[in-house]
Amino acid sequence: MIGLIARRELLEFIRDRRLFWAGGIILLLLAIALLVGWQQQRTLNAERAAAQQLDYDDWVSQAERHPHDAAHQGMHVFKPEAPLAVVDPGITPYVGSTQWLQAHRQADLKFVPAQDATGLQRFGNLSVAWVLQVLGPLLVIVLGFNAFAAEREQGTLRQLMSIGVTPQRLLLGKALALSVALALLLVPAAVVIAFVSLSGLEAGLQYDTLMRLLVLFAGYAIYLSIFIFLTLAVSGRTSTSRIALMALMAVWITGVILAPRAISDLADRWYPTPSRVEFNNSMDQELSKTYADAWQASFGVSTRWGADLPLNRWGEALQVDDQAGYLVADRHFAELWGAFDKQRQLQEWSGLVFPVLALRSFSMGIAGSDFSAHRDFSLAAEQQRRLMQDLISHDLIHHADVLDHQHFTYKADSTLWKQIPPFDYRLPTMEAVLPANIRSLGILSLALLVSFVLALASVPRRA
Amino acid sequence: MLETHDLCVEYDGAVALQSLNIRVDPGEIYCLLGANGAGKTTLINAFLGFVEPATGSVHVNGLDVSRYPLESKQGAAYIPEQVMLYSVLSGIENLDYFAALATGRRLPKARLMALLVQAGLSEEAASRRISTYSKGMRQKVGIAIALAKGAKALLLDEPTSGLDPSAANEFSLLLRQAASRGVAILTTTHDLFHAKQTGTRIGIMRKGHLLVEFDSVAVSHEELEAAYLEHMRVMQ
Numbered sequence: 001m002i003g004l005i006a007r008r009e010l011l012e013f014i015r016d017r018r019l020f021w022a023g024g025i026i027l028l029l030l031a032i033a034l035l036v037g038w039q040q041q042r043t044l045n046a047e048r049a050a051a052q053q054l055d056y057d058d059w060v061s062q063a064e065r066h067p068h069d070a071a072h073q074g075m076h077v078f079k080p081e082a083p084l085a086v087v088d089p090g091i092t093p094y095v096g097s098t099q100w101l102q103a104h105r106q107a108d109l110k111f112v113p114a115q116d117a118t119g120l121q122r123f124g125n126l127s128v129a130w131v132l133q134v135l136g137p138l139l140v141i142v143l144g145f146n147a148f149a150a151e152r153e154q155g156t157l158r159q160l161m162s163i164g165v166t167p168q169r170l171l172l173g174k175a176l177a178l179s180v181a182l183a184l185l186l187v188p189a190a191v192v193i194a195f196v197s198l199s200g201l202e203a204g205l206q207y208d209t210l211m212r213l214l215v216l217f218a219g220y221a222i223y224l225s226i227f228i229f230l231t232l233a234v235s236g237r238t239s240t241s242r243i244a245l246m247a248l249m250a251v252w253i254t255g256v257i258l259a260p261r262a263i264s265d266l267a268d269r270w271y272p273t274p275s276r277v278e279f280n281n282s283m284d285q286e287l288s289k290t291y292a293d294a295w296q297a298s299f300g301v302s303t304r305w306g307a308d309l310p311l312n313r314w315g316e317a318l319q320v321d322d323q324a325g326y327l328v329a330d331r332h333f334a335e336l337w338g339a340f341d342k343q344r345q346l347q348e349w350s351g352l353v354f355p356v357l358a359l360r361s362f363s364m365g366i367a368g369s370d371f372s373a374h375r376d377f378s379l380a381a382e383q384q385r386r387l388m389q390d391l392i393s394h395d396l397i398h399h400a401d402v403l404d405h406q407h408f409t410y411k412a413d414s415t416l417w418k419q420i421p422p423f424d425y426r427l428p429t430m431e432a433v434l435p436a437n438i439r440s441l442g443i444l445s446l447a448l449l450v451s452f453v454l455a456l457a458s459v460p461r462r463a
Numbered sequence: 464m465l466e467t468h469d470l471c472v473e474y475d476g477a478v479a480l481q482s483l484n485i486r487v488d489p490g491e492i493y494c495l496l497g498a499n500g501a502g503k504t505t506l507i508n509a510f511l512g513f514v515e516p517a518t519g520s521v522h523v524n525g526l527d528v529s530r531y532p533l534e535s536k537q538g539a540a541y542i543p544e545q546v547m548l549y550s551v552l553s554g555i556e557n558l559d560y561f562a563a564l565a566t567g568r569r570l571p572k573a574r575l576m577a578l579l580v581q582a583g584l585s586e587e588a589a590s591r592r593i594s595t596y597s598k599g600m601r602q603k604v605g606i607a608i609a610l611a612k613g614a615k616a617l618l619l620d621e622p623t624s625g626l627d628p629s630a631a632n633e634f635s636l637l638l639r640q641a642a643s644r645g646v647a648i649l650t651t652t653h654d655l656f657h658a659k660q661t662g663t664r665i666g667i668m669r670k671g672h673l674l675v676e677f678d679s680v681a682v683s684h685e686e687l688e689a690a691y692l693e694h695m696r697v698m699q
Contacts, residue, residue, distance in 0.1 A: 001564055001567065004560065004563050004564055004569075005564070008549065008552070008560050011551070011552065011556075012549065012551050012552075015551045016551060154547055154549075154550075155543070155545065155547030156547045156548065156549060158513075158543070158547065159541070159543075159546070159547045159548070159561065160561075160564065161511070161513070162511050162513075162536065162539075162540075162541035163536060163540075163541075163561060163564055163565040163608075163612070164532075164533045164536035164537055164564075164565065165564055166533065
């Protein structure tokens with residue numbers, strides 16, 4: 001019986017051309033988003049890999065020079081885009097892609113794509129994820145707003161109930177019809193997305209990306225199912241198709257367009273994060289004090305790099321300076337990232353009421369374009385910087401000037417430069433990423449259950 | 464068979480049916496007359512389980528509608544004044560859909576077409592979309608659904624209202640054919656002529672009460688009209 005109901009509904013979607021027009025627009029936008037994302041990613045990854053190689057070549061081919069000078073030149077590392085950033089770019093356009101590994105200071109990433117974007121682009125990037133998150137629910141609404149309301153208006157609901165069709169079966173039949181209609185549109189799209197995302201990847205990364213895609217699709221399926229039941233619930237409660245459509249549009253605007261911005265502002269208010277200037281000032285203040293204490297403890301002087309400390313101990317001093325600074329930087333960054341995490345958690349839990357928030361977090365998490373991925377790269381880059389600093393300090397200590405007057409005449413050569421390995425960053429695997437995103441998936445599943453119960457309670461029981 | 468025992472139905476405290484006892488046996492066509500608000504449609508709704516009895520009981524083919532809401536519907540078919548069908552589907556597609564939902568199995572296309580033809584629809588019309596159908600044609604699809612279902616009880620709510628005389632006559636013929644197969648038919652109407660012509664028994668309702676019943680063979684047109692008008696006058 002459920003299959004029969006679904007079949008008739010589908011026939012109606014096809015014959016009144018709703019599926020063709022609404023679905024066609026969505027497919028067109030998905031195709032454009034995928035093509036643009038794929039092209040950008042292919043270009044960017046190639047450019048970044050080439051730039052990083054050039055930068056490393058510059059590093060190892062440096063002429064003989066003082067190691068600390070070399071440390072100030074440092075090197076640049078470039079964040080590779082995760083393969084699924086083509087589906088969900090997440091925060092990628094809003095955070096930097098390049099980190100300068102230089103002496104003394106842990107830097108944040110530079111070159112933010114959104115800063116180079118036009119005003120129109122800043123309104124929102126067209127991506128596969130955006131289309132599915134924002135326009136996917138709209139497609140469900142267009143297909144299903146009159147599912148019950150039209151039956152009531154036309155009188156067919158009375159006809160159906162008179163032959164013993166139960167409201168529950170009617171609900172499941174209509175839900176199945178909407179699911180099949182979406183599947184007809186989105187499964188072929190998913191196959192194309194998978195093909196594009198997996199093409200050109202090495203075997204290991206291909207398997208990992210495929211697993212991510214499957215989990216990602218499951219998340220989107222749950223999300224769209226929530227809207228299927230919400231749409232049916234509203235249609236079941238309202239007396240006319242027009243009222244159903246108006247109510248659902250209000251739900252869509254509130255839940256998909258306005259709520260994410262409002263909750264984001266709320267999260268920022270509840271868990272405030274400092275501006276870049278505030279963050280740097282605060283860290284600098286603590287670093288000054290920490291450095292002074294470390295110098296006092298190690299060398300018995302309070303003025304850094306002053307005449308009180310012999311030049312042949314500057315290698316040691318650099319090491320003391322760095323080691324003391326690492327702890328301070330680690331704490332400041334941990335606090336900053338902790339605040340971002342709390343903001344994310346608040347947004348995730350808001351997903352119970354506004355599922356798009358839980359999905360957004362889940363989607364960018366699984367795609368590898370969320371803040372965790374950004375942090376993972378930043379930490380790896382910082383590890384590389386510290387490795388470079390520690391080797392150079394160690395080299396300076398090893399080559400300390402015993403005569404105490406030729407300190408700056410010491411020059412290292414490529415033997416030292418080559419001790420710094422190329423920066424070989426590997427994206428976190430699916431196994432590493434999944435546990436952090438299970439909560440979002442759980443919240444989405446809970447929201448699905450709630451919407452199903454709501455639909456069951458709203459389905460008309462009397463004609 | 465259709466039967467009520469001391470049936471009372473209330474809407475928000477207002478009495479719609481009061482201690483109603485009615486029985487329609489297999490092969491009988493019971494025509495229920497009454498002004499608007501007399502309770503005719505409420506009685507049909509009670510047989511369909513759309514309204515709950517405040518007291519008393521409603522039975523369809525021996526099954527208590529309150530206790531067996533789904534099972535009781537399986538043996539009954541309902542044809543309203545305006546048979547509501549899906550306008551984007553053709554007559555045969557509508558029949559296919561409703562018959563399959565009612566019986567739990569899909570009938571072959573040839574059988575569906577035969578049922579529509581039996582109900583008086585041409586093959587050409589059966590393949591057209593419902594949006595092009597007249598009211599009478601829709602009712603024929605309603606009859607075909609009832610035939611497909613093999614319903615032992617037929618509930619009709621003012622089925623000939625708005626039909627031209629020829630279509631109404633055709634419809635009466637279909638009802639008599641159904642009754643001859645042992646179907647119990649309860650039909651509400653404002654049309655005294657149709658009631659006398661089609662019914663085997665005729666009842667007059669007013670304000671939720673069944674006032675009087677006639678054997679349609681024993682009562683003349685004039686007597687029926689006089690009785691009806693008298694009861695309506697009392698009401699005014």
